Amino acid sequence: MSSKLSLPNEPRANGFFVDGVWNSGSDYKRLDRVSPGHGAVVSSVTLCTAEDTDKAVAAARTAFEGFWSETPGAERGRILLKAAQGIRAQLDEMAYWETLETGKPISQSKAEIEAAADHYEAAAGMARLITGETHNAYGEGMIGLVTKQPIGVVGLITPWNFPFIVLAERLPFILAAGCCVVLKPSEMTSTTSLMFADILAEAGLPNGVYNVVTGVGPEVGEALSNHVDVDMISFTGSTAVGERVLEASKSNLKKVGLELGGKNPQIVFADANLDDAADGIVFGMCFNAGQCCVSGSRLIVEASAADALKAKILDKLSKVKLGDPLDPETQMGAIVSPQHFNKILGYVEKGTAEGANLEIGGTSAEVSGGEFILPTVFSGVEADMAVARDEIFGPVLSIMTFETADEAINMALDTEYGLAASVWSKNIDKAIGVIRKMRAGRCWVNTTIVGGPEQPMGGFKRSGTGRECGMMGVEEYMETKSIHVVLGDREHWVN
Incomplete structure (x- = not known):
């Protein structure tokens, strides 16, 4: 059996990541993270602002409109497969930081990081399987098509209890759908989400598709939820905060996906x-x-x-x-x-x-x-x-x-x-x-808390809206378009 790990020699100072560029956050206010299992400061996070959020959303919008939404599913899938390989290559280091910041056992962290890689592999295949419908019952004069297209820029707000696996239950399916992301991880457990920015870049994800803006909910979370150029918000956390996210979404009637509390x-x-x-x-x-x-x-x-x-x-x-x-x-x-x-x-x-x-x-x-x-x-x-x-x-x-x-x-x-x-x-x-x-x-x-990326997950009643994982998890981040195609010449209304 492997020996127990030690605390880091000094706290890790995290920056933030926008449009493929790291900002060290050296001139920002910072929040120290005390390891729940050890009572010692192990990391610090940059307290970003609403202005930083605006820049991240603008970068995501440029990437979405410029190229990502039109990138073939096969190419998106190849990037996701490489991301899974990158996760496995850094599994031990990522699990170490996940444990330091969350307080969960290192064995659990390793299992969750490994499971996260599975999600990216599953979503890689799903990126190639996005389908629509044809309607051939209109008669000889018309045919109907139903297509799916990515919803746009997604604001993603993740919780402190499962920072990397909750991200994996959403992000690869969002990317498979062709959307771009601005992520706000919990200020208490941001490190693995930030580490993943480099893994995605090495996997070939273009600049602006994945952006990470760290900080607290009342500043960054509110800015994302209210932002008029964010097309959808995905929030995981308490029911009380989920209600506030839903209220803020009225700024532009953005779509909202919520995974909230439970008393199971x-x-x-x-x-x-x-x-x-x-x-x-x-x-x-x-x-x-x-x-x-x-x-x-x-x-x-x-x-x-x-x-x-x-x-x-x-x-x-x-x-x-x-x-x-x-x-x-x-x-x-x-x-x-x-x-x-x-x-x-x-x-x-x-x-x-x-x-x-x-x-x-x-x-x-x-x-x-x-x-x-x-x-x-x-x-x-x-x-x-x-x-x-x-x-x-x-x-x-x-x-x-x-x-x-x-x-x-x-x-x-x-x-x-x-x-x-x-x-x-x-x-x-x-x-x-x-x-x-x-x-x-x-x-x-006859079991509990098992499953994988193949099946959807989500809540009834006050436990949330929408579904994550599986093909439903890809379609959650897509719009449905009906197209009617008339064949032959039009019968004129005005003669």
């Missing part, structure tokens, strides 16, 4: 493999320390199996390796910031105050100088409790019980969100019947 159910029937279910549930709540929008934070279990399943969950949680994110043995890492750390512990206090039973965890842990919270389980949870309704975004599981399948379905649907859901049962008729009732965009049967 895991329904477990008594006939499930309880060992598998327990393992999946523990993985789902500890993955990225629960800071995951599709985390299965609501366990809805058949009453006759509740005690047995809870015992298996608690046993597994007692064995989860919480530790230094740079240690390859670590399974669960740190909480992203002191503010979020306090928010999660505040929900633990609410759960206890409202009468839920604290089964395990609920406290912080002293590990490697960072912000860590032990995996936490509440039982005896009622539907009106805050821990059952609010997106906590931490390693907190709420257990509720049911007697009938219909009751389980109603409990699962009793939420304003609709991002993800899992069903565990060895009765395939039951499992498929229940999963079909879920109002959620990403669903699993």
Whole structure:
């Protein structure tokens, strides 16, 4: 097993990237990033301005109108394939910085960077498969064509919890569609998105197609969302901020794609493999320390199996390796910031105050100088409790019980969100019947948090709009045009 990595000798000073040119940001205000897992400054980000955003949008517009929108899909695909090769060549370094800035285990970062490369390879093929329709039922005098064309300049705003894989679930499909991008990564986790600018340039992506403007949401994010020369905004983050992005989009009625919050159910029937279910549930709540929008934070279990399943969950949680994110043995890492750390512990206090039973965890842990919270389980949870309704975004599981399948379905649907859901049962008729009732965009049967770039993802209800990945993820960034072609001479209206 490889040895644990060390912190950098000095913080990495990041600039920003517009029209193929790096600006060091040396004369700008900067924001230091403290590693969540270590309590030490590891990087700093340039605080760009609305003027920088304007320049990036102008560069993207020039590239889009000048050449990128007309570049053949085969050529776009070749660039995406080379980008995937570049990601794999720098996998270790990118995973290192992803771990330092997010606090997630290095093993998870490596898996996500590797998965990101898969997305660029998948999108490379899709760039060549963009199709339309023909309509041949008008009679001999007319034929109809339906074509797809890139929507234009896309403003892309990505979150802190999965900076590089969320980018990969969007960017390659945007580029495959023929659009140009202005990216605003989270100010807390910008490094890998900036590193990728050089990888794309080396892969042959022309100047102006990919631009990265760093900074905070109220400055750069608002400027992008309001910008009248941005044709579409793709935002991933909280529902509250998503609402503000949607409001800002009225500046030019730009298209908006949103992947927002979730309070996702895991329904477990008594006939499930309880060992598998327990393992999946523990993985789902500890993955990225629960800071995951599709985390299965609501366990809805058949009453006759509740005690047995809870015992298996608690046993597994007692064995989860919480530790230094740079240690390859670590399974669960740190909480992203002191503010979020306090928010999660505040929900633990609410759960206890409202009468839920604290089964395990609920406290912080002293590990490697960072912000860590032990995996936490509440039982005896009622539907009106805050821990059952609010997106906590931490390693907190709420257990509720049911007697009938219909009751389980109603409990699962009793939420304003609709991002993800899992069903565990060895009765395939039951499992498929229940999963079909879920109002959620990403669903699993007898597993959780798996999948690849082939299938679309997105939310129902207040979890968002639009779809990412797959061919639907390419078409999300395209406009549909109907063309009517008259054959032969026109029959004149005026004689």
